[in-house]
């Protein structure tokens with residue numbers, strides 16, 4: 001638990017990145033002058049980092065402000081809002097855990113070693129191309145079908161969970177791409193699942209559905225066979241989104257940038273070169289799902305700009321019926337990311353036909 005705050009800060013990461021331009025330098029904990037930070041300096045540095053995030057409307061703090069949480073148990077409704085080191089919502093809790101998890105993974109597999117492994121990684125497939133082709137073929141939003149065993153909002157979705165069989169069924173049912181949850185603690189996913197699906201010969205390009213907070217994770221996803229990664233605007237400041245999309249470009253990966261509200265959408269639209277934006281209909285703080293969020297964020301100038309720039313918008317979460325699909329399509333989405341409604345079906349391929357109101361495999 002104490003690891004929560006013994007970490008390099010964003011500011012130190014930035015300083016070191018800019019001096020070498022290489023993500024491998026995100027490891028050493030040092031401040032802008034290259035000195036190691038004391039615990040109190042780290043706390044102060046963390047506060048500055050939170051200020052920077054807040055200035056962009058980011059409420060998710062990267063790690064507990066002054067150390068490990070004191071009451072880090074029990075349901076959220078019994079936790080006091082803003083209570084010192086208790087995460088304010090599930091997304092923040094996931095990010096705090098991820099921060100510890102990633103630092104441990106990086107110790108085991110430093111970036112230099114990871115980069116070596118990329119030589120043996122399978123070739124990258126064209127994630128965005130697959131979405132465009134499917135949309136042109138079916139005239140319906142292209143499907144990114146999610147391989148997800150469990151989620152914080154819904155618990156276990158499927159007990160008899162065989163990721164490869166589910167992926168194969170999705171492909172047979174007409175999915176354009178797949179999304180594979182790799183987070184273990186909250187979604188019961190894994191990188192082994194991603195690797196197994198890739199090695200089983202599934203042709204649909206794969207999105208690594210992970211909570212990315214460090215560029216190292218992008219290299220790791222690539223090494224495990226991903227063709228695309230998720231970057232969440234509620235978690236990442238603009239500088240991180242820009243930097244990480246550059247890394248994706250370098251590795252040939254697609255970046256799906258996820259937004260939840262107008263402010264996040266505007267931040268992302270202000271970044272050059274964005275090709276794929278996901279609108280999540282699930283509020284990751286409260287779990288409320290409202291598919292009218294997709295419509296709201298695509299109205300007016302934002303929708304126009306997206307059309308002009310030929311950005312593909314993905315409608316994410318809470319899609320269950322052909323009417324839901326029609327609704328988000330009319331709002332302007334060209335692809336949908338769907339988990340629960342199809343993964344729960346005994347035959348996920350048939351589940352896809354039910355979701356779209358027809359067989360989309362032909």
Ligand SMILES: O=C(O)c1ccccc1NCC(=O)[C@H](O)[C@H](O)COP(=O)(O)O
Nearest residue numbers: 151152153284316317318319338339340
């Ligand atoms: O699904 C959750 O409970 C959740 C909680 C916190 C962060 C992310 C979460 N879900 C990730 C997703 O956005 C969904 O898995 C994805 O959009 C598919 O949603 P659905 O079709 O509703 O399963």
